Amino acid sequence: MTRSGTPPVALTIAGSDSGGGAGIQADLATFAALGVHGATAITAVTVQDTTGVHQVHHVPVEVVLAQVHAVLTDLRPTAVKTGMLGESGIVRSLGALAADGLLPQLVVDPVLVSTSGHRLAGRGVVASLREHLLPHADVITPNTNEAAVLLGCHPPASLEEQSAQARALLELGCTAVVVTGGAFARSPGSHGGSNHVQRTDVVATARGVRVLAGHEIDTSNDHGTGCTFASAIAGSLATGRPLDAAVQAARSFVRQSLQRSASWQLGRGRGPVSHLGPRGRCERDEPDLHPRNTRTQQPT
Numbered sequence: 001m002t003r004s005g006t007p008p009v010a011l012t013i014a015g016s017d018s019g020g021g022a023g024i025q026a027d028l029a030t031f032a033a034l035g036v037h038g039a040t041a042i043t044a045v046t047v048q049d050t051t052g053v054h055q056v057h058h059v060p061v062e063v064v065l066a067q068v069h070a071v072l073t074d075l076r077p078t079a080v081k082t083g084m085l086g087e088s089g090i091v092r093s094l095g096a097l098a099a100d101g102l103l104p105q106l107v108v109d110p111v112l113v114s115t116s117g118h119r120l121a122g123r124g125v126v127a128s129l130r131e132h133l134l135p136h137a138d139v140i141t142p143n144t145n146e147a148a149v150l151l152g153c154h155p156p157a158s159l160e161e162q163s164a165q166a167r168a169l170l171e172l173g174c175t176a177v178v179v180t181g182g183a184f185a186r187s188p189g190s191h192g193g194s195n196h197v198q199r200t201d202v203v204a205t206a207r208g209v210r211v212l213a214g215h216e217i218d219t220s221n222d223h224g225t226g227c228t229f230a231s232a233i234a235g236s237l238a239t240g241r242p243l244d245a246a247v248q249a250a251r252s253f254v255r256q257s258l259q260r261s262a263s264w265q266l267g268r269g270r271g272p273v274s275h276l277g278p279r280g281r282c283e284r285d286e287p288d289l290h291p292r293n294t295r296t297q298q299p300t
């Protein structure tokens with residue numbers, strides 16, 4: 001019997017970002033914000049900050065698997081998210097666990113390259129993802145560049161091409177695909193703020209394709225959006241939400257996090273999004289301490 005007040009558990013299998021904006025750190029902060037206990041299996045240690053990735057050290061596959069087994073056996077997560085896996089041996093081993101049904105409600109964020117352009121995946125990872133892990137995922141969340149690499153095509157130049165990517169990835173065997181991060185000019189006459197770029201996420205399932213669109217939030221603090229989005233889906237699934245609702249909730253969570261960090265100045269580069277909720281805003285300090293970044297935000 002479960003004691004009252006016990007939170008749901010989600011497991012993230014991902015790399016560490018020393019800057020705290022992406023990877024394991026973003027995942028745990030997201031789970032906590034959603035009221036979910038986060039457990040971890042660390043696949044790599046990156047030396048990283050807001051300016052880029054400076055070093056990557058991979059964790060041996062047997063150590064990754066030992067972490068996963070310990071968590072699965074003792075804490076019994078109800079959802080699992082993978083992020084940076086780094087090496088094809090890790091991808092293949094997790095694929096075998098997923099094929100045996102041991103990774104419940106599996107969200108795979110196929111992390112290949114950081115926003116700063118640093119390769120986060122070694123040789124053979126793309127092929128291993130396609131063959132061994134993606135077919136067993138409940139949902140995969142590539143951004144448009146990752147989707148292009150997985151499909152061997154160019155990044156999409158239009159919403160139609162982004163939608164075609166999502167449909168094509170569904171053929172790999174996963175239950176749902178969300179291709180994130182489309183940024184296309186908005187058609188004249190549409191509503192929602194003065195900004196002219198639409199950010200689009202395209203969801204494909206056997207039932208069809210859905211486009212989720214909203215105006216672009218004007219900020220340079222967007223480090224970790226992809227990790228935050230995928231872990232918010234996993235966290236929501238862990239709490240019992242169905243997939244459609246989990247994707248919607250994750251989008252809202254990321255947009256709020258971007259809005260809240262828009263006036264921050266953490267680090268010298270692309271700062272992290274805020275996982276702190278309303279507490280992340282220190283109104284008293286904003287006018288004096290953050291003069292560099294004072295653009296006003298449009299409502300969502």
Ligand SMILES: Nc1ncnc2c1ncn2[C@@H]1O[C@H](COP(=O)(O)OP(=O)(O)OP(=O)(O)O)[C@@H](O)[C@H]1O
Binds near residue numbers: 142258
């Ligand atoms: N400036 C923005 N305005 C509105 N939504 C955004 C913005 N940047 C990212 N998003 C949203 O954040 C989510 C994940 O974004 P994206 O695809 O850009 O992640 P990513 O490139 O994988 O990120 P990272 O590699 O930094 O973790 C999507 O829902 C996307 O639409």
Ligand SMILES: Cc1ncc(CO)c(N)n1
Binds near residue numbers: 014024048083113
């Ligand atoms: C550890 C890690 N995982 C994922 C990403 C992608 O944002 C990153 N920059 N670092």
